[in-house]
Amino acid sequence: MIFGLGIAFLLTSALTVAGAVAAAVLKNLVHCALSLTVTFAGLALLYLELGAQFAGFSQILVYIGAVAILVVFAILLTRGAAVPEYRNYSSSWFLGLAIAAAVFALLTWAVTKSLPASETVSAPAVNVQSIGVALMSTYVLPLEIVAVLLTVALIGAVIVAMPESREPKSSLERSGK
Amino acid sequence: MSFSSKLDQIFILLQHWIAGFFPQALQPVVGTILGVVAIVAAFPGIFALTTVLERKGLGRMQNRLGPNRVGPLGILQPVADGIKSLTKEDIVPLSADALVHFLAPVVLVVAIFLCYAVLPVGRNMVLMNMDAGLLFFFAIGASTELSIFMAGWSSRNKYSLLGAMRAVAQMISYEVPLLLSSVVAVMITGSLSTVKIVEAQSGFTGWFPHWYVFTPWGFAGFVLFVIAALAETNRSPFDLPEGESELVAGYFTEYSGFKFALFFLGEYLGMFSIAGFAITLFLGGWGAPLSVLGFIPSWAWFFAKLFGAIFFFIWLRGTMPRLRQDQLMNFAWKFMLPMALLNLLVAGAWRFLGEGWSRWVICSVVLIGAYVLLGRVLMRGQHLGPRSYRYAD
Numbered sequence: 425m426i427f428g429l430g431i432a433f434l435l436t437s438a439l440t441v442a443g444a445v446a447a448a449v450l451k452n453l454v455h456c457a458l459s460l461t462v463t464f465a466g467l468a469l470l471y472l473e474l475g476a477q478f479a480g481f482s483q484i485l486v487y488i489g490a491v492a493i494l495v496v497f498a499i500l501l502t503r504g505a506a507v508p509e510y511r512n513y514s515s516s517w518f519l520g521l522a523i524a525a526a527v528f529a530l531l532t533w534a535v536t537k538s539l540p541a542s543e544t545v546s547a548p549a550v551n552v553q554s555i556g557v558a559l560m561s562t563y564v565l566p567l568e569i570v571a572v573l574l575t576v577a578l579i580g581a582v583i584v585a586m587p588e589s590r591e592p593k594s595s596l597e598r599s600g601k
Numbered sequence: 602m603s604f605s606s607k608l609d610q611i612f613i614l615l616q617h618w619i620a621g622f623f624p625q626a627l628q629p630v631v632g633t634i635l636g637v638v639a640i641v642a643a644f645p646g647i648f649a650l651t652t653v654l655e656r657k658g659l660g661r662m663q664n665r666l667g668p669n670r671v672g673p674l675g676i677l678q679p680v681a682d683g684i685k686s687l688t689k690e691d692i693v694p695l696s697a698d699a700l701v702h703f704l705a706p707v708v709l710v711v712a713i714f715l716c717y718a719v720l721p722v723g724r725n726m727v728l729m730n731m732d733a734g735l736l737f738f739f740a741i742g743a744s745t746e747l748s749i750f751m752a753g754w755s756s757r758n759k760y761s762l763l764g765a766m767r768a769v770a771q772m773i774s775y776e777v778p779l780l781l782s783s784v785v786a787v788m789i790t791g792s793l794s795t796v797k798i799v800e801a802q803s804g805f806t807g808w809f810p811h812w813y814v815f816t817p818w819g820f821a822g823f824v825l826f827v828i829a830a831l832a833e834t835n836r837s838p839f840d841l842p843e844g845e846s847e848l849v850a851g852y853f854t855e856y857s858g859f860k861f862a863l864f865f866l867g868e869y870l871g872m873f874s875i876a877g878f879a880i881t882l883f884l885g886g887w888g889a890p891l892s893v894l895g896f897i898p899s900w901a902w903f904f905a906k907l908f909g910a911i912f913f914f915i916w917l918r919g920t921m922p923r924l925r926q927d928q929l930m931n932f933a934w935k936f937m938l939p940m941a942l943l944n945l946l947v948a949g950a951w952r953f954l955g956e957g958w959s960r961w962v963i964c965s966v967v968l969i970g971a972y973v974l975l976g977r978v979l980m981r982g983q984h985l986g987p988r989s990y991r992y993a994d
Contacts, residue, residue: 454754458701461747477733481740489743489776493769496750500766552733552793 432473440466453499461492478552609898612639613725636728640717647907648869649679655915662919686862694757694855701755706856706863709748713867715741716874719795723887723900727796734795735787738878739780742833745871746772749842749852752864756855764851767926768842772833774933779829781941785822785948786813786882795878799886808892812885817964818948821972823883825941830875832933834868836914838921841929876910877903935979943971 443462450456464487471480559567607614616639620631653668653675660667668675693699719734721727731737746769753765787793790801804811813819832839843851853864880886884906887899924932947964954960 455701458747458751465744477731478736481733481736484740485736485743488747489740490773493746493750493773496747496754497766497769500754500762552736553791 430473433470436466436469436473440470454496457492457495457499460495461488464488464492476550478550478555605896605898609724609900611898612723612900633728640728641714644717644870644873645866647873647904647911648866649683651869651873651911652682653678654911655918658912658915659919662916683862686859689858691858691860692855696757697855698755698757701751702855703860705748705752705755706853706860706867708751709745709867710863710870712741712745712748713870713874716871717877720874720877721795721799721881721886722877722903723898726887726900730794730796733793735783735793735798735878735882738795738874739776739783742871742875743776745867752856753852756852758855760848760850761852761854764842764848764854767848768835768852771835771839771842771929774930775829775832775839775937778825778933778937778941779833781938781945782822782825782829783878783882785818785944788945788948789813789818789952795881795886799881799888802885803888805892810885810888810890810892812883812888814883814885816951817961817968818944818951819883821940821944821947821968823879825937825944826879826883829937830879831914831917832929834872834875836872837918838924839929840923841926844923872914873907873911876907876914880906880910931979936975939975940971944968 440463443459443464443466446459447456447463450459464483468480468483468487471483616632616635619635620628623631656678657667657675668678671677671681693702716738718728719731719737749768749772750765753761753763753768756762786798790798792798792801802810802812809815814823831837835842842848843853848854853861856864880903887903889895889897889899889902947967950967951960951964954963
């Protein structure tokens with residue numbers, strides 16, 4: 425125990441912060457994306473340490489399995505395989521720093537306000553089944569709205585990716601004969 | 602304790618016996634380490650056996666002998682292969698990203714070993730009985746995609762990169778039907794815990810077991826799961842990412858020596874773990890196939906089913922030609938996804954139609970009708986005549 429915090433918590437938070445710093449500082453974009461993945465994994469470990477199995481595994485499934493892949497795909501499809509190295513600091517670094525600090529301050533304020541007054545409040549026992557029951561009863565409307573939103577996004581992506589003209593034979597196929 | 606139940610629990614008793622030599626405080630830790638050691642020893646052992654079985658089996662199908670030089674009938678071939686890959690030079694391309702190039706196989710193998718933590722290989726034989734075990738498996742399985750990308754990108758080789766892009770696209774596309782087809786088992790069991798899913802299938806009606814594969818939704822889910830699992834593990838006929846006639850070896854073209862062996866190991870271990878989950882979800886896990894065969898230990902049944910699955914995979918590899926990229930994607934999004942979604946509805950209907958024969962008829966008719974209709978619609982534009990060659994005529 426150091427500063428009243430467990431060794432496991434200190435290690436995982438150090439890993440998380442190191443990944444985030446590396447993602448901001450490294451020059452190669454793919455390296456940045458991979459360090460960001462380390463941060464995602466560290467966050468998932470923090471959730472697991474707090475006993476939130478469902479949130480932790482969802483974090484791994486969504487952020488490492490999908491978001492990280494999306495990021496590297498976006499980099500490769502837009503910049504090519506040989507990633508050029510960039511300047512460390514963009515011209516608007518001061519603005520970025522200010523926004524980050526403001527968001528951090530807002531989150532800190534929200535977290536400290538929502539803390540219970542007494543320290544002895546025990547954490548509620550949440551298992552996967554109770555999350556499922558809550559999603560299907562109390563939060564069914566938000567869940568459905570999210571589902572509709574995601575379906576709309578999916579259809580939108582298909583429409584964007586569809587070819588402009590829908591001729592039965594494309595010119596490529598005819599010239600191949 | 603009777604003899605057969607002792608034999609059933611022999612590994613658990615062994616674990617407790619060894620842990621008994623340590624002080625009370627250390628016993629849980631020692632027990633866990635023993636479980637990890639057992640997993641890390643047993644599954645690579647099966648991998649070694651599978652490589653020789655696969656080469657022998659493919660040789661038999663292709664009317665040749667296969668490996669027959671090392672040991673009796675070529676049984677010791679994996680040992681020779683292992684020594685060879687250990688003594689070979691480890692080549693890292695000059696332009697490669699050395700750190701990522703090194704990390705990729707390590708991340709892959711570690712992630713795949715983690716999957717085995719929630720796989721019940723026998724009664725009471727699971728390393729972690731987690732509440733969200735199945736979610737853990739899919740979360741860890743999804744993170745192997747990143748290591749494949751790392752391997753392909755860091756090699757700085759166009760074949761590697763193409764192979765990695767193909768692999769990642771294929772794995773993402775087939776992960777959706779894989780997840781959705783396994784959800785039916787979760788819906789009927791009412792739990793994400795792999796142990797509870799196996800226990801829910803452990804009953805018998807007369808001689809016959811209550812495996813999920815013997816219900817309409819379970820059968821459809823099992824077939825979809827196996828197809829998606831083949832694609833997830835890059836096995837033939839879904840071996841486009843490493844199609845050696847097109848891409849040298851795909852994302853591990855630039856790997857040599859033991860790193861190559863690690864990729865090979867990772868691929869086969871991924872195949873075993875996903876086959877193990879197909880067994881757990883639909884084939885009753887470690888349960889006996891007939892009630893009178895219950896005296897045979899549960900772990901023996903699990904590994905017998907696993908070897909059956911491996912045999913099936915080898916058989917497919919020897920039989921099926923490779924798919925084309927557009928066929929692969931069309932199949933995932935136009936056939937697998939609608940069928941998996943429909944199967945979810947059917948499983949829900951099964952749950953609420955109550956006992957009786959009517960739900961068997963309704964669910965089967967819906968699934969078979971959808972299968973025939975979807976197949977007809979998708980095959981309408983296809984002309985499956987004799988193949989025409991553009992250059993070879």
